[in-house]
Amino acid sequence: MTKVFIDGSAGTTGLRMRERFEKRSDVTLITLSEELRKDENARREALNAADIAFLCLPDDAAREAVRMTGDGTVIIDTSTAHRTADGWAYGFAELSEGHREAIGTSKRIANPGCHASGFIASVYPLVKHGIVPHNAALTAYSLTGYSGGGKKLIRGRRARRAARKSPHLRHEPHAQAPARDDEGLLT
Numbered sequence: 745m746t747k748v749f750i751d752g753s754a755g756t757t758g759l760r761m762r763e764r765f766e767k768r769s770d771v772t773l774i775t776l777s778e779e780l781r782k783d784e785n786a787r788r789e790a791l792n793a794a795d796i797a798f799l800c801l802p803d804d805a806a807r808e809a810v811r812m813t814g815d816g817t818v819i820i821d822t823s824t825a826h827r828t829a830d831g832w833a834y835g836f837a838e839l840s841e842g843h844r845e846a847i848g849t850s851k852r853i854a855n856p857g858c859h860a861s862g863f864i865a866s867v868y869p870l871v872k873h874g875i876v877p878h879n880a881a882l883t884a885y886s887l888t889g890y891s892g893g894g895k896k897l898i899r900g901r902r903a904r905r906a907a908r909k910s911p912h913l914r915h916e917p918h919a920q921a922p923a924r925d926d927e928g929l930l931t
Contacts, residue, residue: 749774752800
């Protein structure tokens with residue numbers, strides 16, 4: 745059974761990962777109590793007891809977690825701290841066979857992130873096949889939701905959503921559902 749520790753399981757990404765891993769029968773989830781989740785010794789012990797540790801932390805905390813972790817644990821970092829760092833595999837297996845192989849053999853894997861993934865997935869094949877020069881100056885515009893906000897932000901958002909479901913908001917269904925024709929297509 746694979747032992748997994750999520751360092752930062754109180755944040756948005758960590759919460760979602762934890763929910764998914766709790767449903768699996770092939771994973772033992774290493775958890776820390778609320779009181780111990782920021783305790784350096786408890787974190788060090790959990791990081792080194794895990795086969796795989798997911799870092800769902802701000803950049804500085806992710807770097808600290810890496811320093812506390814020995815070579816026996818595979819680390820997958822969801823922060824931006826190691827995305828371009830030497831010795832880290834860039835975790836976008838779909839880009840190429842080389843990326844896939846590096847991820848499969850590395851003990852240190854950096855998650856590419858949502859904004860970068862969208863851009864890279866679009867541009868990488870164009871550059872690879874010579875359609876766009878490798879030194880082209882490209883710009884991408886993207887927006888974000890509430891990732892990184894953690895429990896407090898999620899609770900606030902859910903409370904606001906519940907408040908919007910007030911019976912006094914009679915136009916809500918019209919605002920939430922675009923007009924569709926008989927075949928379900930946007931009109």
